Amino acid sequence: MRYIGGFVYSEGRMRRGYARTDGAEWSVEIGDCPAGTDFQGVMIPPLVNGHTHCADAGVRPERGMGLLELVAPPDGLKHRYLRETPPAVIGRDMRRYGEESRENGIAAFLDFREGGEAGCRLLRSACPDAAVLGRPLSGSFDQSELDGILSVSDGLALSSVTDVGPPNAGRAADAAHRAEKVFAIHASERTREDIDTILSMEPAFVVHMAAATDGDMRKCADAGVPIVVCARSNRFFGIVPPIKRMLNAGCDVALGTDNAMLCGPDMRPEAAEFASVLSAQGGDPSDVWRCLVEGGKKILNQPSLIALAKKTEEEIVVLPCPGGSPESALASGGAVRPLIGRGSI
Numbered sequence: 001m002r003y004i005g006g007f008v009y010s011e012g013r014m015r016r017g018y019a020r021t022d023g024a025e026w027s028v029e030i031g032d033c034p035a036g037t038d039f040q041g042v043m044i045p046p047l048v049n050g051h052t053h054c055a056d057a058g059v060r061p062e063r064g065m066g067l068l069e070l071v072a073p074p075d076g077l078k079h080r081y082l083r084e085t086p087p088a089v090i091g092r093d094m095r096r097y098g099e100e101s102r103e104n105g106i107a108a109f110l111d112f113r114e115g116g117e118a119g120c121r122l123l124r125s126a127c128p129d130a131a132v133l134g135r136p137l138s139g140s141f142d143q144s145e146l147d148g149i150l151s152v153s154d155g156l157a158l159s160s161v162t163d164v165g166p167p168n169a170g171r172a173a174d175a176a177h178r179a180e181k182v183f184a185i186h187a188s189e190r191t192r193e194d195i196d197t198i199l200s201m202e203p204a205f206v207v208h209m210a211a212a213t214d215g216d217m218r219k220c221a222d223a224g225v226p227i228v229v230c231a232r233s234n235r236f237f238g239i240v241p242p243i244k245r246m247l248n249a250g251c252d253v254a255l256g257t258d259n260a261m262l263c264g265p266d267m268r269p270e271a272a273e274f275a276s277v278l279s280a281q282g283g284d285p286s287d288v289w290r291c292l293v294e295g296g297k298k299i300l301n302q303p304s305l306i307a308l309a310k311k312t313e314e315e316i317v318v319l320p321c322p323g324g325s326p327e328s329a330l331a332s333g334g335a336v337r338p339l340i341g342r343g344s345i
């Protein structure tokens with residue numbers, strides 16, 4: 001029998017636990033490890049990265065660049081880069097991103113893919129772990145373009161209702177729902193947007209909500225619409241996500257690493273930043289595990305329409321925790337032991 005000692009996420013929190021194997025499959029148990037082990041880890045289900053833009057890894061933003069200057073469509077630095085860079089280069093960058101993501105124990109990432117139908121096709125062929133959420137290239141939002149994107153994507157995801165206007169956003173939402181696919185959107189990232197308008201489009205989830213009021217958050221909670229928080233990306237732009245208020249409002253919260261040009265696909269530093277922001281707001285930093293595990297699952301399963309190449313159930317990821325505490329797993333850059341077998345977390 002071989003053992004890995006440490007902690008197991010179970011029933012909403014971290015508990016002391018261990019994994020063991022007789023050489024075939026692994027199983028996870030709660031309690032003290034009955035034998036010595038030379039490896040300590042945090043055992044959780046495979047991670048879901050709730051929000052990415054993996055195509056912009058090659059953009060080199062300068063410190064101090066504002067949100068609009070860097071990422072606003074159509075002429076922010078990132079969008080100029082995506083227009084001017086050969087697809088082969090972007091495809092290569094996305095493939096590397098996907099490989100790094102998998103090495104870090106991430107089973108699936110939900111990508112807001114720019115570049116219309118062709119952009120979605122490129123991501124689909126580069127990254128089997130990506131849930132591909134596309135957006136139109138043209139500003140017209142005509143049905144045939146939307147249908148073309150939906151023929152290859154898992155759904156549609158827009159930059160914001162402010163960027164495209166409510167009528168266009170509504171057209172995209174209708175097209176996605178008709179195709180029985182996901183509709184998602186950034187909401188209230190820098191300035192507050194009307195949550196009633198956004199929720200009327202029945203998004204599977206919204207991203208950011210940093211400028212939202214408590215009332216806006218309660219409406220998301222009541223509607224069962226999860227919020228993806230991207231704490232490191234927010235920090236780059238001087239934005240602090242109101243995580244404690246979201247949790248107090250009863251929202252389902254997940255984590256995302258957002259733009260590849262700002263943050264690599266590793267949920268550990270993302271979760272560490274999330275926990276640090278939550279702690280500074282007077283919240284319980286250990287809530288990060290629930291958001292990481294349960295929130296991630298909600299984002300992935302809420303749509304329930306996303307066809308992933310790989311099953312994420314009944315697998316375990318072991319994050320090394322050399323410091324002997326669950327928190328040390330988030331500070332550690334050690335190699336993740338991915339998918340050690342089948343478990344029952």
Ligand SMILES: [Zn+2]
Nearest residue numbers: 112186258259
């Ligand atoms: Zn984003």
